[in-house]
Amino acid sequence: MTAVLTNLFDGVAYGMLLFVLACGLAVTLGLMNFVNLAHGAFAMAGGYVCAVLVNKSGWPFFAALPLAFVASAMIGAALERTLYRHLYTRSHLDQVLFSIGLVFMSVAAVDYIMGSSRIFIKLPQVLEGQFDVFGVGIGRYRLMIVLICGLLTVLLQLVLAKTRFGSRLRAAVDDPRAASGLGINVPQVFAFTFAFGCGLAGLGGALSAEILGLDPYFPLKFMIYFLIVVTVGGSSSITGPFLASLLLGIGDVAGKYYVPKMGPFVIYTIMIVILIWRPNGLFGRTAAR
Amino acid sequence: MTTNVQSDVAYHARQHGRWHWSEFAYWIAVLAVGLAFPSRYLIMTEIVRLALFALSLDLILGYAGIVSLGHAAFFGVGAYCAGLLSAHGLIDEPLLALIVSGVAAMVLGFVTSFLVIRGADLTRLMVTLGIALLLEALAERFSNITGGTDGLQGIDIKPLLGLFEFDMFGRTGFFYALAVLFVLFLLARRIVHSPFGLSLRAIKNNPLRAAAIGIPVNRRLIAIYTVAAFYAGIAGALFTQTTALASLDVFAFDKSADLMLVLVIGGAGYLYGGLIGALVFRMLQEVFQTITPQYWMFWIGLVLVVIVLVGRQRIHAAALFVPNLILKQLAGRKAVVALSDNEAP
């Protein structure tokens, strides 16, 4: 019984991490309808920035985390302004080709600069080990992830629902032309959102070095996971991707624990079945017919 | 009068399907190159295989507009099927094994096509990608059968038709692959210039209108997806038969992604796109690998990004500018037959 709960906790931590990693993609893909397969590259960038700061420059881990966010957000903003924005109106095929190209470039570039082996980030003592709560093993690091990601989720929800920026974003997404007619600077809103999503991915990348493993192939390995979160979760709100992340996290941890031999088979099968059953995602808007 | 108009219509309707002299020139050139560089059979075989694989993707992407991120699934099934047939000595005749492997991929294509026709671009991307990943996971799980990451052991390809041994220089392999490509190219050419092929282009252009003139959209998409899977399976089987290898790589995402690049370089939606793209891609790969052996992925990525940013159409217009110019000078093309004379008021 306690093993079940420990697994559940690990799954939740994993799922929340996936959510932070992927929610930027939920916005670009779901809301802006841009197929950005390179989202994982921004996460990887954040992870490596954090690793260099902590391991080489001796920064404290908690100080390096925000920097991972900032670095990825800045890279995201720069790319959005120079490249991405030209592709919003292009076909999905073009977007796919373009972002795969970016993934390949990032993989090779990181491999060239940092080497191809997996890297670890030195963690502060506080985060190591686990403690028992009524016999359930709670990893300190995972607890921190749950706390940070939970806070971020609440914050995001509040920003989207309550702030002026949130309503601008929703307006810009619903009907860009009407929104710009109302004086909303749509390209700016998109750029900011894109950069923020990249920043979150970067933060997620830094946090995931310990759990998912960080190497140059990270964007390729986890691309499918991010896509699952968004397509299965649907794109009408961030609640859908959040629930999908949790499902995916719990399912993956449980799958690896209980049927280790089946590997990722279970996850892919579930994804395909769900997409067949509900092409717009579990929590998405139902199609017009 | 009316028969005049009718024969005009017939003439122009057939126009696309007519063999152009440049096509003959192309195939003669291919054969000549094959004969001229006997020391390069291995790499040329690689190009031929890739061309066939790209031709397969062109059928669904270029003609029917289905974006697939997991075309390697069919390549992989064909490759493993051919490998297993040989390793266990089930079918010794390579040609027969090739067809059986193609059919195996075709069956998978038919079954999965029902998943692919549902949903829009994004769902299709996910489902195609998911199927390829799933097969990769399966092949890894059952590594006792597939050989896992080490690859399938004991593949021994018997002489073709019992006559031609697969030699270490790859001579038999090359001409075998080329012959298969040519035959399948002829078939594909027939298909795309048929009413069926035209209806695919109609579906790609406007599925709403396609249905509104009576085209059974889903059935056509299923049909072409199944055919394309057959082609990809054959390409995979050729890979195994000419290299005596089959490993998990055949399902890899990179393979599907590279394939898209091949088609994008050559241009989608006309049969020679994949054929030309395969040649250019392989040459690019060669050049990049000599510059930076380990990091050629970077340059491939850069090529993709640049192609998309500049615009696929624009690049092809530029690439075709000189040939078109020559063509115009030589043949005085674009002399569209004037119809105003026989148009009765």
Next chain:
Amino acid sequence: MSIALETRNLEKHFGGLRVTRDLSLKIATGARHALIGPNGAGKTTVINQLTGVLNPTSGRILLEGTDITDLPVHKRVLRGLSRTFQINQLYPDLTPLETIGLAVSERLGRGGDWWRRMGTRDDVNAEIADTLGRFRLLDVMNDRTSTLPYGKQRLLEIAVAIAAKPRVLLLDEPAAGVPEGERKDILAAVSALPRDVTVLLIEHDMDLVFSFADRISVLVSGALLVEGPPDEVARDPQVKAVYLGEAA
């Protein structure tokens, strides 16, 4: 009098919105029937249900007495129900020759031929030539559709629908966006249809409706308000109220 097309208690809901309300229409064989109504009355939604683009929430649709409610779009076309779109739905990369060729091939059941090149069947070619000629499209038959002037594209839009040799033809604002001078081409083509072809016209232009239709149904907020011969409908106080109300 036989009925070509009939709806029985048709209902369509989008979420909480009732876009079609208990609509029962009977369109007689060979009729020139017009469906009119103010903007947002749900006319195009009705057409989309008749042709199968949308599934009704409830109610049935009958074509010549057979229930077609559950048939997919293309099967209805093969049964003789064809339509034009309010906004051109053409194939930008195909030529008029190919576009018409497809429609004819499909109708003759030869659209799935994959072993045969285009243009190798005389019966298909003859029909293509005939249709292109009737719509004055012969001179542009090898041009890409996207390069044609709007008037020609509109003609092609109608020509494709007619190439399917429908027994019931649904015209969704055929003259929309067509300059005055070119309208008569379209009207001539529609008028030249055999008398036994049933036409259901959706149109805003009242001159066109009253010169063309022998029966008119008025749709308001998704429900049938009035139906009758043109002069009766024109006199109807309810109809006047709706249109004057809209004009005001």
